[in-house]
Amino acid sequence: MMQTPLLLTQMIERAEKYFPKKEIVSRTESGIQRFTYKQWGERTRRLASALHKLGVREGDKVGTLAWNHHRHLEAYFAIPCSGAVLHTINIRLSPQHISYIINHAGDKVLLIDSDILPLIDKIKDSIQGVEAFIVMTDGEVPKTSLENVYHYEELLSEGDPSFSFRTDLDENAPAGMCYTSATTGNPKGVIYSHRGIVLHAMALGLADTTGVCEKDTALPVVPMFHVNAWGLPFASVWFGTKQVLPGPYFTPGILAKLMQDEKVTITAGVPTIWLGLLNEIEQNEYDLSSLRSILCGGSAAPRGMIKAFEERFGIPFMHAYGMTETSPLAVIAASKSYHADLPADEKLDLKAKQGILVPGLEMKIIGKDGEVAWDGKEMGELALRGPWIASEYYQDERSQDAFRDGWLYTGDVVTIDEEGYIKIVDRTKDLIKSGGEWISSVDLENALMAHEDIFEAAVVAVPHEQWQERPVACVVLKESSRGKVTKEDILDFLKPQFAKWWIPDDVLFMSEIPKTSVGKFLKRTLRDQVQDKIKQV
Amino acid sequence: MMQTPLLLTQMIERAEKYFPKKEIVSRTESGIQRFTYKQWGERTRRLASALHKLGVREGDKVGTLAWNHHRHLEAYFAIPCSGAVLHTINIRLSPQHISYIINHAGDKVLLIDSDILPLIDKIKDSIQGVEAFIVMTDGEVPKTSLENVYHYEELLSEGDPSFSFRTDLDENAPAGMCYTSATTGNPKGVIYSHRGIVLHAMALGLADTTGVCEKDTALPVVPMFHVNAWGLPFASVWFGTKQVLPGPYFTPGILAKLMQDEKVTITAGVPTIWLGLLNEIEQNEYDLSSLRSILCGGSAAPRGMIKAFEERFGIPFMHAYGMTETSPLAVIAASKSYHADLPADEKLDLKAKQGILVPGLEMKIIGKDGEVAWDGKEMGELALRGPWIASEYYQDERSQDAFRDGWLYTGDVVTIDEEGYIKIVDRTKDLIKSGGEWISSVDLENALMAHEDIFEAAVVAVPHEQWQERPVACVVLKESSRGKVTKEDILDFLKPQFAKWWIPDDVLFMSEIPKTSVGKFLKRTLRDQVQDKIKQV
Secondary structure (H helix, E strand, O other), X not given: OXXXXXXXXXXXXXXXXXXXXXXXXXXXXXXXXXXXXXXXXXXXXXXXXXXXXXOOOOOOEEEEEOXXXXXXXXXXXXXXXXXXXXXXXXXXXXXXXXXXXXXXXXXXXXXXXXXXXXXXXXXXXXXXXXXXXXXXXOOOOOOOOOOOEEEXXXXXXXXXXXXXXXXXXXXOOEEEEEEEOOOOXXXXXXXXXXXXXXXXXXXXXEOOOOOOOOOOEEEEOOOOOOHHHHOHHHXXXXXXXXXXXXXXXXXXXXXXXXXXXXXXXXXXXXXXXXXXXXXXXXXXXXXXXXXXEEEEOOOOOOHHHHHHHXXXXXXXXXXXXXXXXXXXXXXXXXXXHHHHHOOHHHHHHHHHOOEEEOXXXXXXXXXXXXXXOOOOOOOEEEEEEOOOOOOOOOOOOOHHHHEEOXXXXXXXXXXXXXOOOEEEEEEOOOOEEEOOEEEOHHXXXXXXXXXXXXXXXXXEEEEEOOOEEEEEEEEEEOHHHOOOXXXXXXXXXXXXXXXXXXXXXXXXXXXXXXXXXXXXXXXXXXXXXXXXXXXXX | OOXXXXXXXXXXXXXXXXXXXXXXXEEEOOEEEEEEHHHHHHHHHHHHHHHHHOOOOOOOEEEEEOOOOHHHHHHHHHOHHHOOEEEEOOOOOOHHHHHHHHHHHOEEEEEEEHHHHHHHHHHHHHOOOOOEEXXXXXXXXXXXXXXXXXXXXXXXXXXXXXXXXXXXXXXXXXXXXXXXXXXXXXXXXXXXEHHHHHHHHHHHHEOOOOOOOOXXXXXXOOOOOOHHHHHHHHHHHXXXXXXXXXXXXXXXXXXXXXXXXXXXXXXXXXXXXXXXXXXXXXXXXXXXXOOOEEEEOOOOOOHHHHHHHHHHOOOOEEEEEOOHHHOOOOEEOOOOHHHHHOOHHHHHHHHHOOEEEOOOOEEEEEEOOEEOOOOOOOOEEEEEEOOOOOOOOOOOOOHHHHEEOOEEEEEEEEEEOOOOOEEEEEEHHHOEEEOOEEEOHHHHHHHHHOOOOEEEEEEEEEEEOOOEEEEEEEEEEOHHHOOOOOHHHHHHHHHHHOOHHHOOOEEEEOOXXXXXXXXXXXXXXXXXXHHHHHHHO
16 A cells, blocks of 8 residues: 555645635634635645745744634644644633743744734743744734734735645654643643544544534534644545634624524534523524534533433534543544434433544553443543554653553543443542542532532542541532531432442532632642641531 | 554454444355354454464465355454455456466465355366365365365364454554456456555545444445455444345345345445346335445446436435555545535436545546646546555556556546546546547447447547547447448437547447456457458458
8 A cells, every 4th residue: 555644735635626615604803704715725825835934844833822713724734734833722721821831832933813912912021932923813913012923914915825735744743732731730732643633533524423524514612722623623624514613702692693694513612612502592592403413522511401402402412522632532422323212311321421432542441450340330540542642741751640551541530331331430630539449529519519509519539547538528509598508418418329438528518619710620729628627627 | 642553453343342232144155144243253353363273474365265244254354453464356257367366465375165165176286375275154165176174164163252363563564455357467466454444444434425334234245355345344343334245146136135124224336236236126126215325336337327226216326436456445426515406417417427536545637738627528547646545566567557656547537527526438548549639438338328229339449540549339239220220320320429530430330349257348359359350341
């Protein structure tokens, strides 16, 4: 067989040649703009030639700080297809972390949305080595104290619309990179190779997974700075899929209207987005009959929400699981043919799990005593291996914690049922190890949050002399219920649902649970608070 | 990204782990047999261990001479997943070519269906180096003068059902090989690597191509000795697809009943098969409502047949194009989203073309003056490049004719329309070069065969002093029309349909057109006959 490399260049060339009429719909600060793949391809080549003129060469890192729009999609191909590395930066991180990331990656050029420019202005003294700042805007470049600032559209107007992309790169050459938050310390970088991105895009196109195809219209709500918007932009360009990019500061109403107007068939995002959308379509009427799949990842979607989309609105909902280190698609809640006969309730149970392994990857689940049984009960840490799984963190000593013996240890504790469907039950660091057994903090939290008086709840481990660790529940009551519910009420509520040794030793009432910038529980902080409270008692 | 190799081993392991209950339905000489993937996996491992005991090692060639059945499917994985090379042999070739192939490949072991054993018996003195003959049968091994003959089922009964497959092979290592007939001389061998087969199977799973998936039931009519049954067995195992293998000596009635009884969703074969099936379902009633796709390749399907399947029977029909050298899937007649609005007739025109390039490959079409225009008119030779395209013929000097500058020159002359859809118009060697212009023999033949008095017709080039070459039509009249139709009648029939210089210089009436063993016109022989006839005149 020929030794032709798997490169991103073939994706854009296919879109240009076979799908020049297909559309990219981009929502920017000034409204909806439309580009054909032909126009977009020319703009992308202009960008590549402009970057080349600015001195960007093979292996150089080019950072982006941008929302989901056509210019960001141009950067997605212009940078890697000319041999450089597309470094998408999470604009929601703290300024300190953003400057760490820019310096650690060694970004040579930054592409910045105009509304994000002030953030970079503020940290300019802490970042080194950036030779050019290119502002992506429909209008003028805002006032800035930065030097070497360029207007994206001006650069494009001077660019070459038939600039040649690289077809001679090694398929293992870096094409992209993305940093992921760490529990402690600075974010950790993951490098994506051309080979990894191409194979991952093929996996997204499989009829057995998300089946992204030319007949789709894809709307990635998941940010393009978050694991390449789950790879959707790459698959969509390759397959000639119409794309709808929702831009900055969208609301559930804006999303619903875009989906209706553009006849979106597939969309992807985190549960929070879908809760917002569900609320929106419950309040206002939209025709979302074109939607064939809502892809949901990032964290587990509540069963009730899945049920509402599927049964009330007839919109198929699909759980997926992955992380920055896995490109991200690793597990998907696709049903098997013989599941078609299951009662609705069991189908929903299946959909509430993360799903089965995607073709092309390998998996093992390591429990207390080696690989766990496929019984839906025994808990173990999920480890993954495959051609779109990272092998290390970029120049980071913390690699050795997660990457061992050729496997990525995900830090996620899961069970796996008889059919091979995985359910996430906890993070390894949040798991409570009591008397040699494992207790899932997530299972307890889900049970607590189903209590009618509870607004939110988290369960953490506290050290225990005899049992090593014991669970303690931290509960925020709904305002109307405060002072009316006791610790005993809550424990009595849990007792019928769990084994005796799972029941928390204590219930602490709090006014709020500390959270990360993306709304996840900050369990490390919570554990410290609980320790302090318990000491005070 | 991790450097995990793309190997066939991951396919069978996925089927065993995730789809142990799914079925393989196998029609053999003694009737229908059923195996779950779990049972089939154990049998496959038993076979691998048996081959190991017989001395088969990494890189060794193991030949198969067999129909489509479960044992052949076991060989499909047992051989490559233990590092050896699955060499499928076309049992329809001449005995001389079969012994050439066995010797040229250097097969160490042969797996032979019992009804094919007599053929090998006859050529045993001309084959060297085969150390063991394994007979695949439900019953006893037939009487044979061969030595070192083993009974497949006896070997399996002593085999190890948990034999370990190789996960440490180089992804570029050979996994399979297949010989293709040459115009002159011996067949030419193509080697398939693990990487090539895995990527090709992914391509088959794309929603944009054939979309083979777990929910399918696949029936490959195309023989497993013919380009790996177009890769369907590999994709089906990987995705956990139920397989129906039709075995030896099937009739259209047997196929139709299998499709009905097993609720087949996707099937694949050459036009001759589908003409037979169409005839069968026109005569007798079957419920084929489960069929979502008939894949058709090998040669062009008549438009009328496509129309009959689609419009009369509601069965979607899909053209595909490929060859032994291309694994084979290279081009597929998938429509684009905006084709949905075309009138039925234009949709049919589209379906009658071979289609557009499959994601993952590159293509160019070289005409008289370089790359051809995308106008559906200019003719050129199709050249292909990509990770599942062969790079050479196995130890064969003829490689340099077809493989040049990193491209495979297919020998097929095509046009390509504005949308990138390819239509095969001729073989390069059959194209008529008249006065510096190209004339498609196939176009003329199709026109002639639409004449109500003509049974079959072929058009060949004869040398011409002024024009280099000129077309001559060879026509076989229907019995009832013989003596009633003149040369002028036929030329008058053609004239309104073609440019003046396309009209054949002569029409020769013949009693039959010489054909190959698979029913294709033997144009080389025909050209010689025509030369002789013209000389005689």
